[in-house]
Amino acid sequence: MPKTTxxxxxxxxxHDLYSSWVxxxxxxxxxxxxxxxxxxxxxxxxxxxxxxxTYEIFWEAVDTSIPRKDVMPPQHTADFVHAGDLIAASVTSxxxxxxxxTLDVNGKNQQKLQFTPSAEQKAKxxxxxxxxxxxxISESPVTLQQWxxxxxxxxxxxxxxxDETTKAWAPFIKQTAxxxxxxxxxxxxxxxxxxxxxxxxxxxxTTYLKPS
Numbered sequence: 001m002p003k004t005t006x007x008x009x010x011x012x013x014x015h016d017l018y019s020s021w022v023x024x025x026x027x028x029x030x031x032x033x034x035x036x037x038x039x040x041x042x043x044x045x046x047x048x049x050x051x052x053x054t055y056e057i058f059w060e061a062v063d064t065s066i067p068r069k070d071v072m073p074p075q076h077t078a079d080f081v082h083a084g085d086l087i088a089a090s091v092t093s094x095x096x097x098x099x100x101x102t103l104d105v106n107g108k109n110q111q112k113l114q115f116t117p118s119a120e121q122k123a124k125x126x127x128x129x130x131x132x133x134x135x136x137i138s139e140s141p142v143t144l145q146q147w148x149x150x151x152x153x154x155x156x157x158x159x160x161x162x163d164e165t166t167k168a169w170a171p172f173i174k175q176t177a178x179x180x181x182x183x184x185x186x187x188x189x190x191x192x193x194x195x196x197x198x199x200x201x202x203x204x205x206t207t208y209l210k211p212s
Contacts, residue, residue, distance in 0.1 A: 001040055001042075001083055002042075002151050003151065004018065004042045004149065004150045005053075005148060006044035006052065006053055006148045006149075007044070007146070007147075007149070009045070015045030017044070017140055017146060017148075018139075018148050019039055019040065019058065019137075019138070019139055020041075020087075020137065021038060021089070022091055022158075023039075024036050035062045035064055036072075036091050036093075036101065037059065037060060037061075037091065038059040039103070040056065040081055041055075041056050041057075041058045041076065042150065043056070044148055053083070055083060056078040057076070058074065058076045058077075059111065059113060060073065061117070063121050069121075071118075072113070080105050081105055086105070087104070087105060088107075089101075089103045090102050092161075098116050099115055100114045136158045138153060147191045148208075149210065150208050151207070151208060152205050152206065152207040152208065153205070153206055154205040155206075156203040159202060191208070194207075
């Protein structure tokens with residue numbers, strides 16, 4: 001969990017927001033209607049503390065078709081995570097449609113959640129798995145891409161596991177495709193620098209780029 005420095009809100013009152021998460025689904029354009037994710041988020045808009053970062057755990061399961069349906073509504077908690085903590089997260093699903101999300105902080109389990117989607121949602125979630133869409137992401141999930149200065153964050157031991165056989169990203173991408181991309185601001189300028197992917201421990205680093 002990187003230590004973060006908040007910028008001042010924009011003139012229209014948009015605050016910085018930054019998250020790092022792992023998930024299954026959301027593999028647009030193939031499977032645009034399903035996403036299960038868990039991770040950490042840093043926000044700078046807490047009432048009374050507009051320039052002070054708040055560190056939280058978050059998770060959700062979403063049917064993103066129109067209208068959007070919350071399979072497991074978004075949840076946030078700030079009780080267990082602080083700057084400098086080591087986070088381990090996973091999202092899994094079995095053949096019976098049972099989904100599980102876990103998140104550890106400094107080796108201690110803080111969240112373990114399970115749910116079973118409806119029949120319609122199960123079909124979408126199964127399609128997501130069959131198309132092997134998996135994500136390891138840092139993003140600013142607001143319209144204006146308002147990034148705080150998080151320095152850098154490194155993802156280590158990123159893995160995709162299918163049929164109980166571990167497949168690291170490097171061999172996994174021979175079957176499909178891996179996008180290691182840089183985030184852009186609304187003005188189409190780079191907000192972060194991502195990569196390269198290191199095959200030894202399947203790690204990569206995302207670095208904040210200060211506005212020029």
